[in-house]
Each structure stands twice: as structure tokens, then as C-alpha cells.
Amino acid sequence: MQVMIIGKISDNEKKIKFDANIHCTNCGKQVPGGIKAGEQYSKTNEFKIEFEEFLKKYLCGICRDKKRLGKTKN
Ligand SMILES: [Zn+2]
Numbered sequence: 001m002q003v004m005i006i007g008k009i010s011d012n013e014k015k016i017k018f019d020a021n022i023h024c025t026n027c028g029k030q031v032p033g034g035i036k037a038g039e040q041y042s043k044t045n046e047f048k049i050e051f052e053e054f055l056k057k058y059l060c061g062i063c064r065d066k067k068r069l070g071k072t073k074n
Helices: 045-057 063-072
Strands: 002-005 015-017 033-038
Touching: 033 045
Parallel strands: 002 033
Antiparallel strands: 015 033
16 A cells, blocks of 8 residues: 655645555556645645646556666666
């Protein structure tokens, strides 16, 4: 279970959790989890955009490691 935090959350701010179907964009594996954002930020357009971008770019741990290893070889 992974919960990603989008944007900045101040310590005293209420956090909103969104359940999301997160899929690795490389291998297609579904990752159970969700998104957390501060209450104020979650109402903004910026948040929606960032959330969509996040889903488009998401890599699971395995693919992220592969990518990182690939980069060190270059
Ligand atoms: Zn993957």
C-alpha cells in the first residue's frame, strides 16, 4: 500500500486522501494505494493537473530501480 503526497501539506492542515487506481506506466502492474493532499491544495486546478501527471508518469518500484540502474550505466 503506497500513499503518495502531492503538493505541500502544512503540519496543521487537514489531509484529504484520494483512492486511485495507480498503474505502472511501464509494466502495467496495478499498485494499490492512493494520493494524499492538503485540503486547500486538493481544491485547486494545479492539484488536478499534478494528479493526472503523476498517474501518467508513475513507475512501480521494480521499474524505477531498473530505470535507475540503466542510467548509472550510461
Ligand atoms: Zn512496473
